[in-house]
Amino acid sequence: MFNPMKLAAPAIALALLTGCAGGGVPAQSGAALKPDAEVSGAITVWSWDVAATALKRLATSYSAEHPGTTIKVVDIGYDNAYDKMSVSLQANSGLPDVITVETDRMPSYVTQFPKGFTDLAPLIDNATDDFDPSKIAASSDNEGRLLSLPWDSGTVGLFVRTDYFAEVGIDPASIKTWDELVTAGEAIKKKTGHTLISTDLSGGGIFSMLLQQQGKGTFDSVGDIDLNSPEAVQALTLMKTMNDKGLLHNVKGWDGQVTAAKDGKSATNPEAVWWIGTLTGEAPELSGKYGVQPLPAFTDGGGTTSNNGGSTLAVPTQAKNPGLAGSFVKYVLANKENQVSMMKDEGLFPSYLPAFTDPLFAEPQEYFGGQKVYQLFAEQTAKIPAGITNVDSAKAGDIVANAVVSTVLNGADPATELKSAAEQIATATGRKIAQ
Amino acid sequence: MTATLTRPSAPKEGRSTARSAAGRAARRAARRHRPGYFFIAPALALFALFFIYPLVSSFIQSFQSISGGETSWVGLAQYQRLLDDPLVAQSLFNVFLILVIQVPLMVCIAIGLAYILNQSWVRFRTGFRAIYFLPAVTTLVAYSLVFRVMLATDGGAANQLLGMVGMDPIDWLNSEGWARVALIASITWRWTGYNMIIILAGLQAIPAEQYEAARIDGAGRWAVFSRIVVPQLRPVILFSSITSTIGALQLFDENFILTGGGPNNATLTPVLYLYKVGFQQFDFGYASAIAWLVVAIIAVISVVQFRIMREKS
């Protein structure tokens, strides 16, 4: 009785093995896209959150302008969205025609699934200068193909509680360097008891933001580990100094940041432009108490912005209708009018530089006491240094976060911890440490 | 097939005169137990259809390396990596700490609760059972927010309570020791009521006469508990211990949500590490090797548990 079953099981397994083995290697290498191709049929787009809302709105207008096309936008939720996409990439099936991928995630997809994405450069006639340069770098592979098109930018500025600075008689605009900010922070702490910055140290806090501000990353441009750079030591030392002086307030996750902001824990917050949406949405009562200015530099004349977050749209090679997919992506992203509408309706800050000429960006914002904050961010966007991420960034991220915790919370020496982190990353990834 | 299987076959004595009596008895026993195949058939078919390919595939993958879309055979290299990887050692250490502290703690509380809530004189039994069971039905997303709010360093409910008795606030999720404590507490909170229900069901199956008999013998409350209840519950307690052990060794949800494995890898578990390796670093070969290491460890512990519980098989 048992024997037939015993034989059947491996047989079924074998059938399945031959039936659906394949691994992550797509058979095709992606369609060649043209800027003005004829389009028809239907596509499916995966996205999340307000990005999905924006795409649903623009899908309707696209279909109206292009009769005979249907665009279905599915909100797959942000949490675990990458699990869904990674499994489909790995299994080489199940992906739709267009997917949303965050800028920081794109390099690891590009490295791991080089045949998984369609080159979008021909779609925009190679006019990559129109986009946030840091995003273009993140979306390109080393053969110069553009595997996803930048959507929104996470341009970073310094959010300032102007009322706290007023209490100690310091004009925030006069602060140009981090050292000056720390000095001001000490005065505020002494007078009001408020800390300077609320950050999630267990995730590495503002460390990677500070690295990118200086045009550096965990890795250098050839992929060597770059954590021993003077810039990295400087960034971590700054964080340690702040904590030693009692200027850091450690929080957990987005909800921790929101609570801290609502409670007015800290005097400043170096954060991306999308933080505006969080503030106006969750803390309307703080209207008039905030201002925004460029990040303080490390040295006079040094970089004053960085990037945190932002997304891109990609057309997988699995797409069944790449022509329509490409056309829709171009319509949404490489289009001033639509980028402006997404800024206006959904608060997505464009990576498409021509959009910034729209008067919308010059409007004074009441929440920020009439300051033209969007203009500030627009000016900064073109100046964002390229962040360097690759397939090992996720692995390195945990090690770097641990180095941050040991240094800032447990009092270890920054240079020593970074050196040890670099060695750990070298062991884990087999990469060289830059000299 | 079912028809012949379901009827206990009537012995046909006449033909078997030439064979030995022992052989006959064995064959009869084998025939008697043949309907077992009928009962396991649906499960067997489903396992064969849906589990053999994934299991075999993940096993094969543990001997491969996938990089840049290219798959190559690497022999035992992935298993070699396990030995040299400090994070594997660290995650195993973390998980054994949880195993040694949390599992016995939770199973004991669950047995005690189940026993108490099985007594007819306890008022509001149904209410208490439902309340204790609530944590097991809470969705993960609610669970995560609730715990993060309660464990927040300033203003969190836990620290406010400590403040009321004059203690300093604790940086729950950022200190290695306290993060482990918080993790153990949150797992216990979530799963104790669930184990209580399983054990409660087991208690219900103990015939009332056994208690009666013990009472007539003049046994006290503790004697009834240790001489009647615990021995009868042995299979259920074994179930609870093994599944809780598996739950602990495969711990993922709680630390993924609360700490992400931090601080400083103090709450990293093998499965969280496997997830990071596979789904964030796309090293599915190594992830599979970690998975099979977990299987090996659980298998060894389970065998020991079966032995300790002296299950006759």
Next chain:
Amino acid sequence: MQTLRRSPLYVLLAIGAAVSLVPFLWMVIASTHTTAEIFSTPMPFLPGGELWTNLARLQEETGFARVMLNSVLVATLYTVFSCIVSAMCGYGLAKYRFRGRGLMLGGVLLTMMIPGQVLLVPLFQMMASVGWINSFQALILPFLANAFGIFLMRQAFLEFPDSLIESARIDGASEIKTFYRIVLPVARPQLAALVIYTFISQWNSFIWPLLMLNSEEKYTLPVALNTMVGLSRVDYSGLMLGSLLATLPLLIVFLLFQKQFISGLMGGAVKG
């Protein structure tokens, strides 16, 4: 007198109950406020007035009613069939000594020991190759043979008195009839525990449905609620309300089936 003597016990039970209940009560309160109010200091301790607004938004953004129906359908179908498979297999493993029994038990335990994460990609490939992506059967069929359930039932039947089964055989009852007429009724409490466990595991199942379902009309509750977690903003009040409502059917299932744990069998036994 007795109640007085037992009051320490009640105090302990009440403390335990409070620990279990507080997070839940907090969800109730949170679901009646806006997200901004949830994060204000001090945290709100009383229900607010936003329940209907939150409910309307929940329905509009996730199609909550439909999603709830999907979940009920999937979880019910799964529970019915999975419990049958588990009870049968558990009985077979506990009460028959057929050849290969040890192998089967080992196999069952193996599927429980392997971290599910490494099975996702190959299982996904299987589903894709038979065209089951975005279908409910892909949520139900692959996990119908449930190792936890089978193991639970095996352990439950181990202590079942053989004499009862023997006497049924002598009376000429078929094996199947013995199983569902004699064995199952006696194992009612454990079956109830199995039903509760099975229903909950499918109801709260998240990663697999997320991988399988590609259209919002087919989403189950956890997948739909997940869409309320945004990148730079999280709709916590909607999430809390959704989670709360998602818990209600589970409570109903629990209360319905826990009735099988009829108490009082040991009524007089332990009076002190």
